[in-house]
Amino acid sequence: MQPTAPAAIPPAVASKRSPSPLSKSGRERYFPDATDAQWNDWRWQFRNRVTTVDELVKLLPKLAPVADVQREILRDFRMGIPPYYLALIDPDDPEDPILKHAAPLQGEYAFRDVGEEDPLGEEQYSPVPGITHRYPDRVLMVISNSCAIYCRYCTRKRIMYEDAVPDVEIDRMVEYIARTPAVRDVVVSGGDPLTCGTKKLESILSKLRAIPHLEIIRIGTRVPVSLPQRVDDELVAMLQKYHPLWVNVHFNHPRELTPEAAAACDRLSRAGIPLNNQSVLLKGINDDVATMRALVTGLMKMRVRPYYLYQCDPVRGAEHFRTPIAKGLEIIEGLRGHVSGLAIPTYVIDGPGGGGKIPVQPQYLLHYDAARKKALLRNFQHRVFEYSEPDAAQPHSGELRPARPSQVVPNANGAGAADGKKRANGNGNGNAAPKKARVRADGQPVVGKSSWVHRGHSREERLRSAEASTRGADAPTPAT
Ligand SMILES: *Cc1c(COP(=O)(O)O)cnc(C)c1O
Ligand code: SF4
Numbered sequence: 001m002q003p004t005a006p007a008a009i010p011p012a013v014a015s016k017r018s019p020s021p022l023s024k025s026g027r028e029r030y031f032p033d034a035t036d037a038q039w040n041d042w043r044w045q046f047r048n049r050v051t052t053v054d055e056l057v058k059l060l061p062k063l064a065p066v067a068d069v070q071r072e073i074l075r076d077f078r079m080g081i082p083p084y085y086l087a088l089i090d091p092d093d094p095e096d097p098i099l100k101h102a103a104p105l106q107g108e109y110a111f112r113d114v115g116e117e118d119p120l121g122e123e124q125y126s127p128v129p130g131i132t133h134r135y136p137d138r139v140l141m142v143i144s145n146s147c148a149i150y151c152r153y154c155t156r157k158r159i160m161y162e163d164a165v166p167d168v169e170i171d172r173m174v175e176y177i178a179r180t181p182a183v184r185d186v187v188v189s190g191g192d193p194l195t196c197g198t199k200k201l202e203s204i205l206s207k208l209r210a211i212p213h214l215e216i217i218r219i220g221t222r223v224p225v226s227l228p229q230r231v232d233d234e235l236v237a238m239l240q241k242y243h244p245l246w247v248n249v250h251f252n253h254p255r256e257l258t259p260e261a262a263a264a265c266d267r268l269s270r271a272g273i274p275l276n277n278q279s280v281l282l283k284g285i286n287d288d289v290a291t292m293r294a295l296v297t298g299l300m301k302m303r304v305r306p307y308y309l310y311q312c313d314p315v316r317g318a319e320h321f322r323t324p325i326a327k328g329l330e331i332i333e334g335l336r337g338h339v340s341g342l343a344i345p346t347y348v349i350d351g352p353g354g355g356g357k358i359p360v361q362p363q364y365l366l367h368y369d370a371a372r373k374k375a376l377l378r379n380f381q382h383r384v385f386e387y388s389e390p391d392a393a394q395p396h397s398g399e400l401r402p403a404r405p406s407q408v409v410p411n412a413n414g415a416g417a418a419d420g421k422k423r424a425n426g427n428g429n430g431n432a433a434p435k436k437a438r439v440r441a442d443g444q445p446v447v448g449k450s451s452w453v454h455r456g457h458s459r460e461e462r463l464r465s466a467e468a469s470t471r472g473a474d475a476p477t478p479a480t
Pocket of ligand 1: 135
């Protein structure tokens with residue numbers, strides 16, 4: 001693969017100090033009559049979602065030529081676009097990434113018979129409806145069949161035609177977790193669990209929290225992206241009662257990193273909820289290094305850590321969003337070394353039919369000869385390094401050996417580390433290291449007052465000595 005030239009990182013997208021002009025003008029353009037109170041009320045946003053082709057075409061007249069195709073698609077898979085999210089669409093750009101996320105377009109129709117309903121075999125690994133138990137210690141729990149937005153590439157398109165998940169089904173999911181002690185982590189997902197009312201969500205979380213062996217609860221949601229108004233004080237106050245609680249969000253494009261989304265993430269973070277992002281690699285939306293760099297660095301500014309970059313699953317009606325694996329590798333290659341390591345997601349491909357997430361990485365280990373203890377590595381600039389493993393011929397025993405007195409140099413009082421005066425000398429933290437080691441011209445340390453120098457000791461000996469110095473009077477005093 002060709003090295004990727006470091007591209008300039010685009011300017012910040014999300015910051016409270018730089019309100020997104022696009023979002024504001026979008027609101028004025030598409031929803032000029034909405035009052036602030038309406039716009040900031042998630043119920044208004046939810047109620048006023050664009051769900052029909054007629055409404056969509058009225059707002060985006062350029063889509064008129066594909067209206068019939070859209071109507072066909074909507075017989076198969078519903079649409080829902082909150083005004084907030086729709087306002088991010090650039091009406092002048094036919095290739096607008098936000099539009100492609102949310103609106104059914106030609107590709108979806110062209111590939112309507114390609115792909116699978118359940119590409120991950122989630123139902124095959126399902127001990128009770130709604131639970132997928134694929135990994136030893138954690139389960140996926142689908143508590144909702146609805147979302148604030150219906151993403152055109154969604155892996156769970158199949159469940160979006162169904163009615164609300166009945167309470168008895170949710171109770172059976174909770175019972176399954178309660179009787180399965182191996183489960184220590186639950187991913188509460190959907191649909192979007194945050195489309196449930198706060199009360200209903202709380203009743204589920206409290207039942208989960210009452211299970212003694214369940215250690216952590218995660219919520220997977222796209223609401224901070226598509227309907228950030230939903231993350232209000234009431235919701236956050238409820239969520240923070242169920243710690244340790246983690247939230248995985250789902251931003252795919254830097255244009256989604258608006259001040260509203262940043263504020264929603266901020267509210268969650270301040271409630272002690274760690275935020276991680278899961279993106280899907282989507283052709284024509286985010287399948288280039290510059291977009292991904294802007295996304296991951298923008299997320300970091302919102303204190304959201306990029307977690308996974310998913311290869312788009314071969315779900316029916318999403319074939320036009322799929323990229324070759326080489327594209328994902330190129331993106332990771334373009335991130336590693338170029339942006340903070342913290343900002344780099346793990347690129348994963350879900351094994352077809354239930355293989356689980358399989359990490360895929362560019363190859364940095366060019367050659368490895370375990371017998372000769374040599375490896376050939378390359379870095380992000382494609383510079384190659386030969387690396388030698390430790391040589392077993394050189395003795396390095398793991399045993400603790402008695403301190404070799406001649407090599408432990410006490411301070412000038414003749415006292416060892418355990419001497420009370422040592423602390424009075426200003427090394428009160430009990431650390432064996434001197435505050436300021438004096439050094440001779442030849443580089444050798446000067447042995448003198450309050451100098452406690454170790455020479456030629458094994459790591460074990462140094463640790464022992466450091467430990468002794470903190471232990472007090474009964475610690476062995478090294479001989480002078
Ligand atoms: C993704 C997923 C999980 C969580 O996986 P992590 O790698 O721990 O984030 C658990 N169960 C199922 C079925 C999943 O698809
Ligand atoms: S919000 Fe999530 S579950 Fe809902 S349609 Fe989008 S990707 Fe699918």
